[in-house]
Amino acid sequence: MSSLPLDSDLPDSLKNRKFKSTQRGKFYENLVVAGLGFCALISIGTTIGIIYVLISESFSFFFDKNISLAEYFSPGDWEFGRLKLEDGESDIQIRHSIWPLLSGTLRITFVAMVIAMPLGLISAVYLSEYAPRRVRAILKPILEILAGIPTVVLGYFALRFISPYLLVPLGGFDSFNATSAGIAVGILCIPLISSLAEDSLQAVPKGLREAAFGLGGTRFDVTVKVVIPAAISGIVSAFLLAFARAVGETMVVALAAGTNPVMTADLRRPSQTMTGYIVETFQSEGVVPDTLPYSSLYAVAFTLFLLTFSITLFGQYIRKRYQESYE
Amino acid sequence: MSNEIQQSSEIDTALENLPADANLPTTHSSSAVPMEASEEASSRTAINIQNLDSWYNNLDFQALHDVCLRFEKNHVSALIGPSGCGKSTLLRWINRMNDVVAGASVRGTLQMGDLDILAATTDVVDLRRRIGIVFQKPNPFPKSIYDNVAFGPRLHFNIGKEELDELVEWSLKKSALWGEVKDRLKKSALGLSGGQQQRLCIARAIAVGPEVLLMDEPCSALDPASTARIEDLIYELKEQYTIVMVTHNMQQASRCSDQTAFFFEGKLVEVGDTTDVFRNPKEQRTEDYVTGKFG
């Protein structure tokens, strides 16, 4: 096999090398790789689990004799409370149009986006293009702190401060309303938009800015006419991701938006959302598997999941497809 | 663990369909060392390369064309040539480092003694115990100096603490680094200067007791003083090891090596004793290169 150098100053350990076996190493290595692969499979399993659970239980909801798909998708009411059985007859009043819950979700998301999109984008622009170093050193940590605040805290803020002290005095607002929850969700989404948009803005190479400055542009010109268009794919994807986040927000709406599904465009009324309905149903008594309210939970969750998943996918697609690559 | 040579099925069929020398440019060099069948010659040969072809990007680009070459034991062989001529590729095939490059493939004979390096069944781990490699930019691990040198032995040997200490000391002495670091073996290797780090990498490589040392432009990232020290080191090391060195620096090649091979565009143009190649190159292109007309 190998011929060792004949130099006599080799230490003993090299004169008689006690090699570890490579066969055992091979086996061990394969074991480890299998174990790691198994770990990776768990993430796949999670998605499969989510899809399977949602679909199978939604099936049992939609195939129940009391539920019609048409009513689910057409505008109407959402009510599950009145399952009465008198003398063997069931007096079931179930209205199961998804529209009230959907409109609640959309109302709150609308308010949230009205708040988060401009504030988030302008913060990102400010941080990336305008802010002096000291301001950046303060503003960035503050945004990170905002991002780390748990959602229940913002729910408390919405319920016990925004609503009673800011909104109700304006008159016409119910104590549970879509606006206070929307504002809180918006505050939640600002850091998300800000950091993603800032990354996209930073990714635009300096050369573009320098060229524009060289042509005599003000910072505003450069930012609005050169940098933002160059980073637009990332910005739009940030908006979409924040939208998905707002749609999926649970605790803020559970606290501040009320438990009344109403289909209206009025922002001053309570507006239970899909997520709020799910949380409320889980907490109410008597909701056990194989009852209709329990399955309704899954149908709503499935709708929610489809909505957020497709928005997230779309956001990633936009970012990849329209991304300018600068070498 | 054996790494298979990564070939997709299309490369397989492509290679099988190519006849041995059809349409492949063969080396023109008449100074390529011919195959000698004598016992004596083969016992002096550390590494034997015959008809080696290599591709990147799934046969898109051929990096080496029909290379035939021998490296003698306990000699320093330098591979020179302009950028992109394939010398680093050749080096990396010797210890199968190109296995992890997706789309790289090779054909031909590459032997170390009786061992067929390119065979799919070859134990690559064992191969790399016998061949050490030092890279262009020093890359010590972010561990202590001691742990850097001890990395290989810990990985491959069943070795006790005292033996390990002895081995580390020996390796560092052999790399001319011991005096400078013996008081700070436990400190981070990143605190050393560039030249010291490269010597550390050499110590790390020889701690496993290889027969062959591969060096890929070992001094190109270093200052002249460190370069000089390492060249001296190479001169000492060759008594124990066979060294194959890729270098961009012709003066370095002429200073350090016994044998020089000049590559151009993936083909071996000329190979021979260093003094001959530099003073009396047989090929015109060799002369142009060593005199600096291009590069």
Added chain:
Amino acid sequence: MRTYQADKNKQRNRWLTDQIFQMMCVIVASIVVVSLVVLISTIFSGAYNGITFAKSVPLLENDAGISDDDSITNVNRPLYRILDFTGPAKSNSAIYAKKTSESEAEGKQIGSSTLNNDGGGEVKCDALEEGIYDVWFVIFDADGNELQRSKSVQLTIDRQSPTGLQFDESTLGDRELNQAELDEFVIGGSGIEQTSRVELNLTDEFGNSVGPLAARIKKDGKWRIAKTSLRNLLIENGELKANGKIKLKAVQTDLAGNKQDAVALILDVNRENGKPADLVTEFDDDLVNLSVLDFDVSPPTNFKTFLTSYHHDNAPEVSGIRAAIIGSVLLCLVCAAFTIPIGIGTAIFMEDFKPKNAVLRFVHSVIQLNINNLAGVPSIVYGILGVTAFVYMFSLFPPAKANEPAKYEFGTNYYYQVNTLGGKIVQIPCTDKYQTTIQINEPIEATGSNGKFELQVVQSRVGLSDAQKAVSVKQGKKASIVTSEHYWFYFSLPFGKGFLAAGLTLGLVVLPIIIISSQEAIRAVPDSLREASAGMGATRWQTVRHVVLPSATPGIMTGTILSLSRAIGEAAPVLAVMGGIISNVGGPSNLMDNCTALPIVIYKWAKDASRGFHSLSASAIIVLLLLLLLMNSVAIVIRYRAERKNK
């Protein structure tokens, strides 16, 4: 050659736009900062109302009974009333007054009341002379220890001369009332001295008297009789108790005790047509009793109580977050134990074991896409998955029901329990937990307070000694199944609604985040190190273990800690799995037991109707934020030290 005139106007406009835009940016940034500041201060002020670090004074709140400048005129005998008291049972309150001009003087107690959960009753205080007073109250516990002292309110005593008391005759009179008119019927009047009392006495023709009824007093001296009290006194079964002419006499009594009569009024009730005369008056909702000082008190707790006590319904001053902290810590541990190995393993697999085969590479990119998308799934969906997968386990195993134990369980004992004839309780080992009762027909081994013995069976208890009775039962006696306590390692399939299931669900929530951040940390390790290691003959796993992981560890740890801090703040999945039970829950007693967590108590307390719990919610938020601050600081320190080491 054309030259272009620089348009100064346009230039200036552009410069202006730039400045305006910059100002807008600054405004937006300030809004963001301000909103965070407002958020934090809201929480702190909410907490302040509930938590004191030392005994301090709560705010004294009055209802609309007090006029704007917090003083009351014409009171020389204030009434006071404490609303909405929540505190230790059998507490007392006492009210003190002292003249404002005498700053040195001690206050004189002018009234006291006992307190229950709805507050205290109305208490008439001692009379005060004219003057300006500081009035405050003190709350004592049952032993007379002072619990809380309020701020003082200024009270002005200023007697006015009384005007005449009158009935409002426009609404009364000699007439017949139909039902609708009866509903609108009002007995009221005017001319009342502020803060006096008006009482109505009714006597019918036959001398039967009913009353007195107290009247409510409006601001401008008007007074009215409460509808319901009048109705209750006069009407029975829809019919007037009295008949014929009813004499109504109103008497005003001021707080000094002076009385004044009103003119008596005759009300003629005609019942001929069988129509009941419903003498109801309106109760005017904006009637306000000016003579009452209403105190709204939620006595504060202190910090120690807050941290160390469990939640008690309706008693915020003795509720605390102890159970929540225990629960959160346990959840975090379960989540970490599950997520960290799997997350890091996946990251290693995705980064350092990339396949070269085209098919496998596609699978690899699918897995990566999947991980990225999982990070955006709402946490409530994970909650649903957790419920189905961990709580009910896809209904693969029958769950524990009310009288049925779970089929697969471990760590608990069942036995049958029976009373011997001597009245001792003994336990009989149980072999089949589904058999809920057994009949004892033969001597059988049992365990009692003295250890194991053989339980005897007898036909009758006659003639047995006490010792014999203690170890015997009658033939055929039934013993029913009882379960021993679950040991701490109690384990059952399915997991049921416990913190194990909740912790695993939380693990799923943060798994994508850990994977992504670990991937970034691993990617940050330069490839040259991997090359060096490979060149030395290390296999891929050896490279990872000895070279990549040690370098990537600080980044991985930072990512892990940040993910765990996210997990601690998540309420939705925990709500879904365990329900939001916060009362009667201590720390969990075994693996499958329910528990509560910090975000859950925050949620429940913020929703609670009583204001005491709102303050507790804010305080719990502070604790949670401090915890997060701690974890983030640890992460920052790790990152800082790692960066320093690499320099």
